[in-house]
Amino acid sequence: MLHVDKPFNNKKMEKNSIKQNQTLFDKIWDAHVVKQVTETRQVIYIDRHFIHEVTSPQAFSGLIERGVPIYRKDKITATADHNVPTINQHLPIQEPNSRKQINTLIENCEKNQIPLYGLGHKKQGIVHVIGPEQGLTKPGMTLVCGDSHTSTHGAFGCVAFGIGTSQVEQVMATQCLLLEKPKRMRITVDGQLSKGVSAKDLILYVIAKLTTGGGTGYFVEYAGTAIEQLSMEARMTVCNMSIEMGARGGLIAPDQTTFKYLKNKEHSPKEDKWEEAVKFWSNLYTDENAVFEKEYKFDASDIEPMVTFGTNPGMGIGIKNSIPKKGNYKALSYMGLENTESLLGKKIQHVFIGSCTNARIEDLRSVAKFLEGKQKAESITALIVPGSKKVELQARAEGLDEIFKKAGFELREPGCSACLGMNEDKIPSGEYCVSTSNRNFEGRQGPGARTILASPLTAAAAAIHGKLVDVREYI
Numbered sequence: 001m002l003h004v005d006k007p008f009n010n011k012k013m014e015k016n017s018i019k020q021n022q023t024l025f026d027k028i029w030d031a032h033v034v035k036q037v038t039e040t041r042q043v044i045y046i047d048r049h050f051i052h053e054v055t056s057p058q059a060f061s062g063l064i065e066r067g068v069p070i071y072r073k074d075k076i077t078a079t080a081d082h083n084v085p086t087i088n089q090h091l092p093i094q095e096p097n098s099r100k101q102i103n104t105l106i107e108n109c110e111k112n113q114i115p116l117y118g119l120g121h122k123k124q125g126i127v128h129v130i131g132p133e134q135g136l137t138k139p140g141m142t143l144v145c146g147d148s149h150t151s152t153h154g155a156f157g158c159v160a161f162g163i164g165t166s167q168v169e170q171v172m173a174t175q176c177l178l179l180e181k182p183k184r185m186r187i188t189v190d191g192q193l194s195k196g197v198s199a200k201d202l203i204l205y206v207i208a209k210l211t212t213g214g215g216t217g218y219f220v221e222y223a224g225t226a227i228e229q230l231s232m233e234a235r236m237t238v239c240n241m242s243i244e245m246g247a248r249g250g251l252i253a254p255d256q257t258t259f260k261y262l263k264n265k266e267h268s269p270k271e272d273k274w275e276e277a278v279k280f281w282s283n284l285y286t287d288e289n290a291v292f293e294k295e296y297k298f299d300a301s302d303i304e305p306m307v308t309f310g311t312n313p314g315m316g317i318g319i320k321n322s323i324p325k326k327g328n329y330k331a332l333s334y335m336g337l338e339n340t341e342s343l344l345g346k347k348i349q350h351v352f353i354g355s356c357t358n359a360r361i362e363d364l365r366s367v368a369k370f371l372e373g374k375q376k377a378e379s380i381t382a383l384i385v386p387g388s389k390k391v392e393l394q395a396r397a398e399g400l401d402e403i404f405k406k407a408g409f410e411l412r413e414p415g416c417s418a419c420l421g422m423n424e425d426k427i428p429s430g431e432y433c434v435s436t437s438n439r440n441f442e443g444r445q446g447p448g449a450r451t452i453l454a455s456p457l458t459a460a461a462a463a464i465h466g467k468l469v470d471v472r473e474y475i
Contacts, residue, residue: 021289023184024253025219028159028284032142040180047141049171050127051078051114053105054422055146059169060108070112072175077136078109079117081126082422086385086412089119098423125388125414128152128356132236133390135265139254139281144171149356149438151242154251155235156258157284159219161249182248183293185218186286189226191300196472198366199234200358200436200455202226203241204306206298208316215247218294221286222252226300232261233362240357241438244313253285305471307343307434308453310335311442319344319458319470334442335450336430343468348452350433351382351463352445354412355419358436358456359387361394367460368400370475376408377466383425384409385417409463421446434462 022030034043049072051059056078063070070076083098093099102119109116117123123130128149131137139157144150146168153160163177170177187206207214220242222235230238235252242250259278262268269277304318310331317323322342323332332338353359353367364386376382384404386392392414395401404411418425419437421444427433429448436459437444440451452468461471 021287021291023186023286023290023292024157024221024251024284025159025182025184026290028140028142028157029181031140032159034176037178041178042181043176044142044179045176046144046171047075048131048136048143049076049168049175050131050143050145050147050150051076051105051168052082052127052145052147053080053101054082055165055168056108057101057104058165059146059172060112062166062169063172068173070114070172073112073114075175076114076172077117077131078105078114079124079127079130080105080119081124081414082416082420084119084415085424086383086415086417089413095424122389122393125386125390126356126359126416128236128240129360129387129391132156132232132261133265133360133388135262135268138262138268138277139258139284144177148243149240151247151249152236152240152356154239154242154249155232156262157251157254157281159249159251160239162243182219183217184291185215185220185247185294185296186292187220187222188224188295188297189222189300190224190297191226192229193226193300193303194472196457196475197303197305198455198457199230199237201303201306201458202300203238204308204313204316204453205303206296207241207245207314208306209298210245210296210314212244212312212314213246215242215245218247220247220250221292222250223286224297227252228255228257230257231362232257233360236360237357241313244438254281305455305458306453307458307468308440308451309337309343311440313438313440313453315440316453317343319468343452344470346432346468347379347466348432348434348462348468349379349381350427350431351376351380351459352385352418352425352427352433352435352437353456353459354383354385354387354417355435355437356387356416357438359385359391359414361391363436363456364391364395364400365398367456368395368403370457370460370471371407371409371464372403374407374464376463379466380408380463382407382409382463383412383418385412385425386414388414407464418445420444421449427451434459434468
């Protein structure tokens with residue numbers, strides 16, 4: 001069995017960048033190659049492994065059955081997020097399957113001395129929120145999790161991607177993965193986003209243009225002045241949804257915005273180690289003459305508030321546009337919509353602000369600012385679910401909870417919540433939910449639920465008016 005005692009050092013990455021013109025993705029990937037197995041397959045070292053209650057039980061069981069120990073426990077971080085309730089987290093979990101999965105995670109982590117941020121822990125939260133906020137996610141790393149939206153972490157200039165349960169077991173056993181190297185794609189967005197248009201609108205716009213299969217086989221680098229102007233939390237939103245256009249992952253070159261965000265995080269380098277780290281991170285960029293197999297360019301001024309009309313994230317339109325004439329019949333039938341119909345003014349019943357896409361403190365602040373002095377429509381059920389305990393406590397410390405309460409919104413405890421139908425927060429069949437999450441598949445938010453993906457601001461405006469509106473008219 002192949003073992004690697006330590007991650008590849010900075011010198012190897014620096015040497016690679018001098019040797020030839022490379023993309024940022026190439027620099028990181030090539031520096032982590034342990035062995036070339038075939039012409040297309042390589043063994044890659046993994047720097048950080050996140051696990052949760054859904055995809056880890058089978059991996060732990062597989063290791064026990066084969067008598068294989070966990071190789072690098074210090075490289076694993078565990079949290080409970082998918083199946084957790086978002087109210088009364090201090091009480092025993094009522095739903096049997098959820099309770100079993102959470103208890104199994106607790107048992108596995110205790111047996112193997114793996115740090116676990118479970119319910120009640122001050123660091124608990126959605127896996128793709130807690131990693132960055134604690135400084136566990138750093139530029140230049142390879143990072144995996146048994147969750148497709150691991151691409152979120154690429155916002156820090158690292159190669160991060162989701163893996164299957166069998167691969168979770170491989171990483172636990174060897175700290176490596178046997179993989180085929182993806183192709184390279186660059187998506188450049190230049191210009192400035194208009195008022196009321198956010199990172200969520202930007203990525204929904206890109207996916208609508210490229211379709212859900214447009215990135216298949218590629219690792220995407222996002223570049224351009226519009227990307228550079230985004231905050232770290234906004235960059236995470238963009239990278240989070242890379243998987244929704246079929247890409248293996250997405251990443252953004254680290255810069256001063258990245259360094260400022262990571263400064264003084266719990267697991268960030270300290271004192272003289274910090275200066276050394278920043279010096280290395282500053283070399284993580286795509287060389288001028290590097291080649292991408294595909295390139296796309298967009299103008300930020302063309303992007304308006306986006307909403308989805310179908311059953312995949314690629315079925316998106318600007319809020320003032322109509323559903324295309326050649327819309328997917330099956331998807332429209334499920335959604336109760338018709339070709340050429342406008343979604344502007346469409347009545348909805350639920351609003352969900354949360355998920356690993358849009359549940360960070362910056363998202364909650366923007367929503368609170370918009371909601372101040374307003375009241376949701378009586379017909380609307382509105383949930384705000386923070387991405388972590390830290391986000392929840394910060395929101396309460398800033399008084400955001402009072403703004404939400406006065407507006408008629410319910411602030412819950414952290415978890416994946418209504419992003420997916422794996423916990424108690426489900427949307428009733430046939431009802432519409434404007435959601436800040438990342439997927440609008442059939443039944444994603446519960447059997448028969450109809451999901452409309454949108455930005456936090458668009459979702460908040462929909463809650464106030466009880467229907468879809470152009471948020472730009474109310475800012």
